[in-house]
Amino acid sequence: MDKNSKGTMSEYFMEAGRKMQISNVLETNRYTEKFGLTLTPEDVELLVAEQKQTLKEQKRVEFSESILPKIIYEFCDSDYITMDNYTETIIRLQEIFYHYKNEMLDEITDTELLHFMKEQFETVCSGDPEYLEGTCLNIFAQAIRAGYRGYEGSDGYAEYEQFDEVQRWDREVYLYTLYELLS
């Protein structure tokens, strides 16, 4: 298959589901509005356009339903997403998602990756997509490329602790430090 056919094929995949994709993303508002988050039709057009660009950059094609609604449903209850940063955060998360599907060699399912991303976003990363991309996911991707498959049993939850290189706060460390400061 030549380069032109490849490009044509990916364009066909994108255009084939575009209208339904816009409608499905708008549909998410029914659920997300209870978290104070809604997307305007212009926001959705932007998200879909960014998705198309990201898929092209990551050399991927979406062949059925879009991942966008799934990202939205996964992250809409985040403590770190507000109306001020909703659209740009979803765009960023989408970029990170496709990038790491490639980095993890498609060994991980969409659901497992989204669960991992959300869990780390809310805890270790404190809502920082850059930290999510540059640290947690990077380390996790290395483990997967080396053959780790433990996430299959956990659906992507509670996986990062065993790979985390940073000493983090827990109750004992907190009390010890507090004692040191007060004494």
Added chain:
Amino acid sequence: MCRLNFEMEELIPVVAKLAGQYTGFESTSVTYERAEQLMEAVLYCIREYENTGTETLLPENILAEEAYRQGFHLVQEKAQELRKLCNSLTPFFRTYGNICLKDTILKGIPEFFKWYDMKFAPMDTIITLDYPVPADLSAYSGVDTVYEYIKIIYQEQRFLQTMDASYIRQVLEHSLGDYENSVENLGNAVFLNLMVHIMLKKPLETAGFTESERQQIIKWCEPLTYDELEIHLAELTVKFAETYWQRDSDITAYLKSHVKDVAVRIKNGQF
């Protein structure tokens, strides 16, 4: 040439469905490379459907999905036919000590059956068919390549086993020297020996030829062009096949596939 001219819009849903099956419906996207592979898989099956019964008319309004489904069924059938052919070859298969033949058939073919992915990569042949055969199989791919290849090997074995194994080894040693490590086609060497014997009207008792016999053949071939010699050898081949295989068309076709190369060797005195 594709007689069924499906547009991209018709093929994409078929590829999308296959992609879903490939990911176990657990991913909404695949890489370009994977999508390309799955498109090739769909096209391979559609071509299989197209190539069945080239004499008959294909339904004009067949959907891509249906053409793919029927083509995939044909790929499955071809793989089963290949397995049956291999099973019927195995009991009488001989390597005559040739390592390349042994490795290709006894090691390579089982690996093909183990790893051939008829659903998601039917176009991949997977194995390298290192033992050469007298045919250009470059137009084939996937199970078709291996099927055509084994058909040739089957006829070659039928041909070789009309002669005593020790005689075959003599001929091979005379023609190829270290025939056990050779990557030449064994049937070609034996057929060349056979043709020269027939031209000399010499019984097939000894391998090799005297210098006087060689000069006799070279002198006889001198006024002929390569094409004329080829025609003569083809006639001899047909007569030989009629005598020993009662006009068996498969073995006749196999023997004739050597004629062009053997004509060149005989004319050049390379025997």
